[in-house]
Amino acid sequence: MRFLPVFLDLQTGPILLVGAGELVRAKLRLLLAAGARIRWYATDGNRDTSGLDAEGVARIVHESGDPLVADLSGVIAVLCAGAGELGHAMAARTKAAGFPVNVMDELAHSTFIFPAIVDRGDVVVAIGTGGSAPVLARRVREKIESVLPARIGDLAGFIGRWRKPISGGLPEMALRRRFWERVVDGPIGALVLAGRGEEAEQAIKDITDPVAFAGVPSSRAPEGHVSLVGAGPGDPDLLTIKALRALQDADVVFYDELVSPEILDRIRRDASRVPVGRRVGKPGIGQDAVNALLVEAAKAGQRAVRLKGGDCFVFGRGGEEISALREAGVAYSVIPGITAGLGAAAQFEVPLTYRHEALRITFLTAHKAGDAAAVDWGTLTDDKMTVVVYMGMTAASAIRAGLLAAGRSPRTPVGVFARVTRPDARAAVGVLEDLPALVARIESGPAILIIGDVVAHSAPWRASQINHLASELLVAAE
Incomplete structure (x- = not known):
């Protein structure tokens, strides 16, 4: 910016x-x-x-x-x-x-x-493209114009008039925020947007207990809540609407190392951000410490988000965190995200299932050779099964050895798909016996390994075949 x-x-x-x-x-x-x-x-x-x-x-x-x-x-x-x-x-x-x-x-x-400007009175939206593409800015403005209510400026003015009188009954910032969220999202806001300003004024005057209106009994501290949110594989446009809402409502966000900066930018500006993840081979604070932080935030009345790369329940330890929250009596919810395996399949056009060719999918994780050694590879030799391996770059040799020893064909198509859905995504495709060499062609992770005949339907495989044919024709011409 x-x-x-x-x-x-x-x-x-x-x-x-x-x-x-x-x-x-x-x-x-x-x-x-x-x-x-x-x-x-x-x-x-x-x-x-x-x-x-x-x-x-x-x-x-x-x-x-x-x-x-x-x-x-x-x-x-x-x-x-x-x-x-x-x-x-x-x-x-x-x-x-x-x-x-x-x-x-x-x-x-x-x-x-x-900038290009959307003018709704007290609500003004400015759209800029760094001066390079004013026509594009105008197109963005048109889209925003189409979704913003005509009277949203009236709602801003209404809130502005009442902020000071209401603040006296709401000593804590968190309570004020919840109060105004209920106004904006509830019947009072709807009255203003419908042009029924006098009714809205009377409705807010009738609120005798602002703390109770904010959803918190006067005799108790505000109740906290933890949302486990799947951030997807990296592209911020793949966040769900529900995930965006949770990030905007959060008081504190505990995020993994693999969550992209573009997704972190979607967090409400004044929310606290706490990194709690770790990369393979690097120390982290430990799962018990993460659980304790989530419980502590909720007990303090905060709305906490546990933001995870991919999906909370696909190698994301979401189940462990829910158990800790349940045991502590903390309210929680789960917002799913697109897991990296599905993100890789979509970006590189790998149909994980294919009629008559691939009827089953197995997802597994292999941080290191020891993890690969613990896998029963004999259950993964069916050529109609697609195998998706998370965190498998460092264990590529062990994965190859395990599948080959169990009887999977060395000519089975495989793909290594790194940093999927991000601008710097890369793919390397080939066959199972060459898996370690394919991993070596990828500069860095995180990466997904997809093993199975379906890889031959992928865009990188088709491109590699075209390049190979072109090379053969060039040699023949010489």
Whole structure:
């Protein structure tokens, strides 16, 4: 993120506007709609304000002379639109004076940019693309416009009017947040959004016990809750809506090492973040310590999220954590995620089952050679079974040896799929006897191993066959 979204208070001073033509008039319309006071240098001498809001026009001061020697005292920002070379010179002067400046469509001369804006009164959404793709920003704005209620700004104003009166009866921040969540998500918020403001005002006046309204009996501390949330294999767009809601509602998030930074960015900004995971071969705090942290957070009245890569119940120790929470009498819920095996199959087009070819799937984990040695490979030799191995990179040689010794064909197709669904995902495909060499081609994990005839239907396998055929044709041509 290069540009930090900042909302400028236009009541603190005037905007200095330099320019001419339709470009400057577009900026005038935007600034007047936001209530700005404007000092305008019309560089072509045309000060026509027809078509602009008549009330807003009264806030325009028409300046004359050279803007390069204009008095900048009190000005909160300088804008140039349709000003040509004068805009560049004005930007240099403004930067030297320490004022924010925007030259329309001239990123190199600007210290801030204008986002695409969704305006709902007190609710304003700004969408930016770093100045590189304004058309894309407008498309995003259109999508947001389509889902935001028309009166959501009225709801923001309603809450703003009542925040101070309500805060006195809710001494703890967590209680205040829960109170307003119930307002926003409940009947009072629905009344405001339906345009029935007077009824909403009366409904909030009728709340005699704000603590009880927030869902907490007055005589007790707020009850905590733990959500076990599957973060999926890495792509933040694969989070479920329920998972996103849990991350936004959380007071504290305990997350695994494998959870991607893009997913961590979906957590509410003021929530505490506690890393509790570990990578293979590296020390961690231990499962008992994680369990204790979850129980402690809930007992303190917090809404805690245990955020896990993949799915909570697929090699994620979710069952152990639920047992600890149940024993401690802590309320909990489970929000599933896409497990890495399914993420790999989807991204690289590996059909884990295939009619007449693959009728069964087995998921197993093999951190190290010792884990592989403990597997009964004799149960995995059916050529109509797809075997999906989690955390199997370091045990690749032992996995190959176990399957070959049990009778699985050395020509069985296999795939090593690393960092699945992430931008740096990689795949290496081949046959079982070459499994360690395929793992060596992958720079780093985490990785999923898929073993079975279905790998021959995958996109990487098809690409490798095309490359092989092209190589043979090239050799033949020579």
